[in-house]
Amino acid sequence: MADVAEAAEQILVSTVEAPHDTPADWTPNVLAFACHYCAFAAADLAGVMRLSYSPSVKIIRLPCTGKLDHIHILSAFEKGVDGVFAAG
Amino acid sequence: MFAARRIEYVKTLLKKVGIDPARLEMYNLSAAMGPRWAEMCDEFVDRIRNLGPSPIWLASRKQSEKGVTEQ
Amino acid sequence: MIVGKQKPFDEIWDMVKGFKKVLVYGCNTCVAICHAGGSKEAELLASMLRMRAKQEGLDLLIDSAGIERHCEPEFFEPLDEKVKTYDLILSTACGVGVNFLADRLAGAIPVYPGINTSFYGAVPEAGFFVELCGGCGNCILHLTGGICPIVRCSKSLMNGPCGGTDKGKCEVSSETDCAWFLIVERMKKLGTLEKLFEVQPPRDWSTATHGGPRRISLEHIRAYEAEEEKKATLTGEGK
Structure with a gap:
């Protein structure tokens, strides 16, 4: 078990990015690309069920995740978003 | 899944520009998975919180601070 | 392409x-x-x-x-x-x-x-490209069953396989087919194997890059274009 925990920790420490301090006023800014028919509906359902989840997630609805282009993701990062996930 | 393939490819691009590929992920879920959505969002935001601000965000912050001091 | x-x-x-x-x-x-x-x-x-x-x-x-x-x-x-x-x-x-x-x-x-x-290559499957032509300016594909020895043979051999051919693979890399093996097999199928025995004159390499930058001029098209241009300037002067 200890190995698993260790491995998990290693994943979280970035090897690609230079180490940096996190400013106190920083909050995560996460973009979600969601398919209208599955993930967006799920997000809707989460709302209907009054489930609370992180307010950092901003959702962009796509007609289908197949619409998601490379450049959409890169542009998001270019604008300074901290994380992007696609759900479908 | 086209999106999954694209995401894998963009991960390699991000690595080249010094952004951790872990900041990008693909999830699969169905319309009935409301609770899973909430769980997933929290999970991912936790991961990002651990990674800290993106290098681009830090860089533009640094730039704007420099701009302020110059003025 | x-x-x-x-x-x-x-x-x-x-x-x-x-x-x-x-x-x-x-x-x-x-x-x-x-x-x-x-x-x-x-x-x-x-x-x-x-x-x-x-x-x-x-x-x-x-x-x-x-x-x-x-x-x-x-x-x-x-x-x-x-x-x-x-x-x-x-x-x-x-x-x-x-x-x-x-x-x-x-x-x-x-x-x-x-x-x-x-x-210069083709796309046998999505995301995979292979070199099939060297652009040498003097095509011999009719003599070799449609397989180019100049670019598909690692050594550009013109007279048959070298001693390194190994069960249809090239000695340079086991991933590469031996072009001469392919040529012989193909020509057997085409029933033109005896063509390989014909003696060919020494190859003219001046059409490849060895002869300096290459040009192709299509006179009939250039003459037509020049004519059109002349007409245009003439009518331009008329006005």
């Missing part, structure tokens, strides 16, 4: 970082098919360069654009004015495109290559 591969990102960055205003200029013909330098790849590359510039704290303006072809003058015209406002063009076209655009700009703006132009 012409197959190319994007240069390593760090190499591109080293080329670009000293400039202020850069246009990543894609070509939507061959290099777009091999996912190396079309409008889309130019757009992605520009975005990546912008992110890199931001992280390094450099004030660099990087745009992207794309046209259908970098090897004919007409296609450049719509973007000519825009192109002239940059101080570096990073072309993701093949080497032909880079040369042609650099000639067109005649030293006003540098044109740098964003991809390595690799070979």
